[in-house]
Amino acid sequence: MPQVTVSLISIGSSYTCACLICILAMGRCCKYCRCNGRLLCMCLLPCMMTAHLLLYILVSILVTISYSPPKINIHYIASGISANSELASHPRGPFWNLRLEDSALWNQLQHSWDRQHNPVLRGNKTGIMSAKLLAENEDECVSDCMSHKCSVPRTHDFNSFPEQMRVFVQSMHCREYALLINQPGICGNNDSSFGPMLLMAIKSQVGNFENRQAIRETWGRSGLVKGESTKKGGLVRTVFLLGRQDSSTGPHPDLKNLLELENQKYGDILQWDFKDTFFNLTLKDLLFWQWLQQHCRSAMFVFKGDDDVFVRTGALLDYLHKQWEEHNLWKAYTNETEMNLFVGEVINYAMPNREPSTKYYIPERFYKGVYPPYAGGGGVVYSVSLALRLNEVSKRVRLFPIDDVYLGMCMYRLGLLPSHHPGFLTFDLPHNDRWNPCAYRSVLLVHRRSPKDMLTLWKKLQRPPGRC
DSSP states (O other): OHHHHHHHHHHHHHHHHHHHHHHHHHHHHHHHSOHHHHHHHHHHHHHHHHHHHHHHHHHHHHHHHHOOOOOOOOTTOOOSSOSSTTSOOOOSSGGGOTTSOTTSHHHHHHHHHHHHTOHHHHTOHHHHHHHHHHHHHHTOOOSOGGGTOOOOOOOTTGGGSOHHHHHHHHHTTOOOOOEEEOOTTTTSOTTOSOOOSEEEEEEOOTTOHHHHHHHHHTTTOOEEEEOSSSSOEEEEEEEEEEEEOSGGGSSOOOOHHHHHHHHHHHOOEEEEEEEOOGGGHHHHHHHHHHHHHHHOTTOSEEEEEETTEEEOHHHHHHHHHHHHHHHHHHHHHHOOOOOOOEEEOEEOSOOOBOOTTSTTBOOTTTOOSOOOOEEOTTEEEEEHHHHHHHHHHGGGSOOOSSHHHHHHHHHHHTTOOOEEOTTEETTOOOGGGTTOGGGGTTOSEEEOOOHHHHHHHHHHHHSOOOOO
C-alpha cells in the first residue's frame, strides 16, 4: 500500500508540473500567434486548465483513499462498551492505562480486575492464565467479611502504611454488610411511577443528632416542597446513612438506645454493620446504591451530601424540573431513555494528597496517577437511572478510601463525566457574604454549616429579600 501511495503522489506531482508547463506553453503560443491564433489560444486555455485541475483532484482523492495509517499495537484494549452487560471491557482512556506504575497496590489490584473482566481476554488462553496468576498473587479476601478477618493482599511494605490505610486495605475487598436499620417503605411502592421527585441521602454519624435534626427542620424536610421561581415542586424524602459507631472507632458514648428512639420518631435512618470511619465513607455510597435498587427505584433524582451542608431545596427542584424537561425534549429526537445527570462542583486534574498529616493522605505505595474528574463530596445530584448504573459498574472498580474520588472513578468507567454547576459551593462563599441573603440567589449548596447556622440561614432565606 505505501508503494501505491508513493506512485499516486508521483503521478499527481507530474500532472501538476504538466499543468504549469502547458500554461506557460499556451501563454507563449498566444504571444506569437496571429490574431485568429490568439483567439483560438484564449478559447483553449480555460479548457486545458479545467481538465488538468480535474485530473489533479482525482489523483488527490485516490491518494487519500489509499492511505493507511501505521498500525499501533495496544494490549488489553477492547471497545468502550461490552455487548455483554456482565463483562467489563477495558477503558480506552489513560486513567486505566496498563502502563501505570504497577508498584502501587491499588493500581495492581485494579489492573488484575481489568484483565479478568476484559471480554477480549476471555477468549485468549494467555490472557486468562495471566489474570489467574494475578488473582492468586494478590491473595483476594476469601474469608467471611462479616467476621472482619479478611486477608491482606501481598505487598512487601504493608506495615509502612499509616494505620487507617492498613485498616482500609485489610477490609477493602468486603462489600456486603448487614442492614441494621432499614426504611423499606419510605419511597412507597417501588414499582410505582409515582415515587419522590428527590431523595435526600445524607451521610451522617450516630453522634450527629443535632445536625440531623437541624436538617429535618430546614432544607431536608420530607414532604411536598415548592419550587422557588416556579409553582412546580415535588415530593422530597430524606434518609440518613450511618455506619456502626463503637469503641473500636474511638471513645464514643453508647448512643444505640437513643438512635433507636430517633428512628422510631422520624423513620429516616439507614444503618449498616460496618465501622463508621472516614475511609469507609465509600461504603455508604455502595450500600446506598444497593438499597436504592431494592427499595427506591421509583425516585427520579438523588441528592447525596454531608450533614454539614446547606441546600436551597426549592431552587434545586426548579433546576431538576428544567433538566427533566430538557431530557424529554432530547429523548424525542434521540430515543435516549436513560438520563445520565451528575452535577456538582467538578475538580479536574487533581493529584493525591501526599501530606501524611492530613486525613486525605494517600501514600504513593498505595496509588499512583492523577485522579479522574470528580465532584466535591460536600454534595452532588444525580439521576436514579445513573445511580443504578453506578451500582453495577462499582462491582468492577476497586474500593478507594476517598469517596468523592471513587464516584469519579465509577463515572469514568461508564465513559461519563460529571457536570460542573457554579451553584455548588463545596468550598463556601467569601466570608463577607456568608450571611447576606442576596449572595445566595444563585447558590444551590454551600458546605460547612453548623446546626445553628442552618437554622439561622433558613429563617433569613424564608423572608423575601430586599433590593439586591
